[in-house]
Amino acid sequence: MTVYKLKTPISEEQIRKLKVNDVLYVTGTIVTARDQAHRRALEYFKEGKPVPVNLEGLAVFHCGPVVAKRGDKWVAVAAGPTTSTRMDIFEDEFIKDFKVRVVIGKGGMGKRTTDAMAKYGAVYGAFTGGAAVLAAKTIKNVKSVEWFDLGMPEAMWVFEVEEFGPLTVAIDSHKNNLFTDVQKNVEDNKQKIYQKLGISP
Amino acid sequence: METGKVVENVAFNILKQAVIYLPDDVKQALKKAYGEETSETGKTQLKAILDNIDLAEKYQAPVCQDTGTIIFYIKAGSKVKDLDKVESALIDATRKATKEVPLRPNAVDPFTGKNSGDNTGRYIPSLNWELVPGDSLEMTVLTKGGGSENVCLGGMIVPSEGIKGLKKFVVDAVIKAGAQPCPPNILGIAMGGGADISMKLAKKALLRPLTEHNPDPEIAKLEKEIFEAVNMTGIGPMGLGGKTTVLGVHIDYAFRHPASFPAAVAFNCWAARRASARINADGMVEYLTHKLKW
Numbered sequence: 479m480t481v482y483k484l485k486t487p488i489s490e491e492q493i494r495k496l497k498v499n500d501v502l503y504v505t506g507t508i509v510t511a512r513d514q515a516h517r518r519a520l521e522y523f524k525e526g527k528p529v530p531v532n533l534e535g536l537a538v539f540h541c542g543p544v545v546a547k548r549g550d551k552w553v554a555v556a557a558g559p560t561t562s563t564r565m566d567i568f569e570d571e572f573i574k575d576f577k578v579r580v581v582i583g584k585g586g587m588g589k590r591t592t593d594a595m596a597k598y599g600a601v602y603g604a605f606t607g608g609a610a611v612l613a614a615k616t617i618k619n620v621k622s623v624e625w626f627d628l629g630m631p632e633a634m635w636v637f638e639v640e641e642f643g644p645l646t647v648a649i650d651s652h653k654n655n656l657f658t659d660v661q662k663n664v665e666d667n668k669q670k671i672y673q674k675l676g677i678s679p
Numbered sequence: 680m681e682t683g684k685v686v687e688n689v690a691f692n693i694l695k696q697a698v699i700y701l702p703d704d705v706k707q708a709l710k711k712a713y714g715e716e717t718s719e720t721g722k723t724q725l726k727a728i729l730d731n732i733d734l735a736e737k738y739q740a741p742v743c744q745d746t747g748t749i750i751f752y753i754k755a756g757s758k759v760k761d762l763d764k765v766e767s768a769l770i771d772a773t774r775k776a777t778k779e780v781p782l783r784p785n786a787v788d789p790f791t792g793k794n795s796g797d798n799t800g801r802y803i804p805s806l807n808w809e810l811v812p813g814d815s816l817e818m819t820v821l822t823k824g825g826g827s828e829n830v831c832l833g834g835m836i837v838p839s840e841g842i843k844g845l846k847k848f849v850v851d852a853v854i855k856a857g858a859q860p861c862p863p864n865i866l867g868i869a870m871g872g873g874a875d876i877s878m879k880l881a882k883k884a885l886l887r888p889l890t891e892h893n894p895d896p897e898i899a900k901l902e903k904e905i906f907e908a909v910n911m912t913g914i915g916p917m918g919l920g921g922k923t924t925v926l927g928v929h930i931d932y933a934f935r936h937p938a939s940f941p942a943a944v945a946f947n948c949w950a951a952r953r954a955s956a957r958i959n960a961d962g963m964v965e966y967l968t969h970k971l972k973w
Contacts, residue, residue, distance in 0.1 A: 479719055499720055544744050544783050555781070556744035561826060561859060584917065585826075585858045606727035607826065607861035607917055608743040608950045611734040629794075631783075644727055646720050646919055656720070657858060660920045663913045664854055671908050677847045 483641065487535025488579040490599035496647050498654040502603050503643035504580060507621070508537040510635040512560060514628045516568035523575045530624035531636055533576040537603070540565055540583030542631025544610075545620065552620035554637065558610035559584040562602070570594035586648055586657030596653045603645030604656075616642045683764035686816070689964055690772035693820045693954040694749065695780050696969040698741040701732055704888040705865075705926070705951045712863060712916075712923040721921025725863075728916070728949055743950045746782040747822035749773050749804035752886065756813035758960075765816070766806060773797070773804045785825070807883070814960035817967075819886055819953060827864065827948040830856035833878045836870075836940040845870055845942050846905060852944045853909045853925070858918020861948035863926045865889065868905070870942045872933030877943035884929035885947045893930055902928045916949075926951075 479499050484492060486506030496502065509531055511519065519529050543557035562583030565572075569581060569591040579600050581587070584607040595601060605613065619638040626633045648656040672679050701709075709732070713725040735742040751769055755762055776782055777798045786800040787793065798804065832852045836844035849868055856864075867884035869877045892899040906928040915921025926949070935941065955967040 501723060542744070542783075544741070544746075544781065546781065556741050556783075558744045563859075584861070586918065604917060604919060606724050606731070608745075608824070608948060609727045609731035610744040611738060611740045611742065612727055612731040614740070615734055615738075644723055646723055648919060656919060660913065660915070660918060661857065663920070664857070667911055667913050668850070668854055671850055671911050672847070674911070675843070675846045675850070675904070675908055677843055677850075 486537065489535065490579070493579045493599050493601055494651050496601050496650050497652070498647050498650050498656045500647040501643065502580070502601070502645040502647055503641040504537050504645065505640050505642070506536070506638070508539045508582065508637050508639055508642060509533060510539045510541045510543065510633075510637070512540060512542055512632050513564055514632040515625060515634045516565055516572055518625060518628070520568060520571055520575065529576070530634065533578050535577065535579055537580035537582055538572070538578045539637075540581070543614075543635060545630060545635065552623060554614045554617040554620060556610035557613040557617060558608050559605045561585045562587050566591055573598050573600050580645070582645060586655070592649050592653055592655045595649055595651050599651050601647050601651060602649035603643070604648040605643070605645055613642070616640055682761035683768045685958055685962060685964070686765050686768035687772045687775070689956050689958055690751070690769050690818060690820070691775050692966070692971060693818065693956050694772060694776040694822070696966070697820050697822050697952040697954040698746050698780060698782060699735055699739055700969055701742060701950065702888065702953060702968050704890045705949075706732060708889045708926040709863070709949060712926065716916065716921050716923050718915055718921035720919045721915045721923060724916035724919060725923070741780065741782065742952065743824060744783060745824045745826065746785065747824045747952065748785055748828070749798055750807070750821040750823055751804055752807045752809070752819040752821070752883065754809045754811050754817040756815050757810055758814040759816050769804060769806065770799050773799055815957050817955065817957045819955040821886060822952045824861070824948045824950060827860035827946040830860045831878070831943070831945045833874055833941070833943040835874075836942050838938065838940040841940070842901065844940065846908070848942050849905055849944055850908055853914070854912055856946060857914055860946040861950070862914055862918060863916055863923045863949050865926050865947040865951050866905070866909070866928045867945035867947070868928060868943070869931045869933070870940065871935035872941060873939070874941050876933050877941040878945065880931040880933060881943035881945040884931045885945055885951070886953055887929045889927040898930050902930050
């Protein structure tokens, strides 16, 4: 396990060094996107329309934050990750089109995303689910909010962060997927558990 | 002060307590898990969880951005006056907490997809009433996260399989849930009654402190057996591997129909948020799970 501290924009070369189980802290710009922002971004790309932020080398964060307006400034109050599997259907194209280097979320992602990460050079950083204040405290500035018409959770929030993490590298750019490994291990353990409980499978 | 106003104040306080401060038993269990976890990745997750709990307390911010669906359990003494005012007081308290704590608005009309914006709507907050002798009113709030709700499972076991069938049902549910419910989890398990009754009991079992085991030694033994079995899965904190998959198991039951064996598993995430208070006849309020800090 190696601890990496990377600043955005992150290069392909930098990201290829990371392996599963490594710990990553990101400083710089991260952009939130849930289902609807992913869908719209991909549509814009197809139509040749620019998206509001140049995402190359940045981190995309699966998150619907609680954001409060203090004076004329937005402040992130709580900003933990949401379940990433919902974005599995978009993420391979998203990585290809926008060249993001880090995808942040919880719960892991599947084969399509793993393959795209290997092909284009990106990693999946698992942020501890529910650790919303820990996340919010590293958000130093809410730079902007784009596509606010999608609603507070679904909008694209552009955050300036300092050492955002710890992110456990759960999918690296070499086709390793920690969640898949754990699942395989769990399947093996299941038989032992059945035996212990006297259950016939 | 009138009953409605007192109930509204107390409900607001327990809601705010619940979303910011985890109960002591949950914190202790997480600390113990951190000490005992052998997976390095699992330890990283538990450390982040413990740091986050401290930060939430320090900044009086919700411990998780998903402040959940709001569920009240009310034990109403039959001699309490103005019980008909309690429901609207709880709804008002929910609206106030949503604005002032703040809570994330989590009540959506299933037909239109529209979010009410204040955590209230048809049957929400959810109210569970129990009528008891006496003149005090006890309230518990459970703020239930969506990730752990999505994997709650009800089903029917073949009656001849009995408890063995229940064990398999639970183990399979935990394995299927994997990383989704933000483990380490607390499991509420119930059987009997009917499809609705077992699920209600399973969810209500989540209110029990982790330090409390079932008073029936046979059931306590089953709780321990299931606890040890599901912690052998290797799912670990946040599903990234490790030996801490659940922090505790609580079992309840109702008698069943001879032809039916309903079973239910309710999951709670590590952010197991609940708080209770009792309003006595003289208006004295006792906070049962948390100290009032404001």
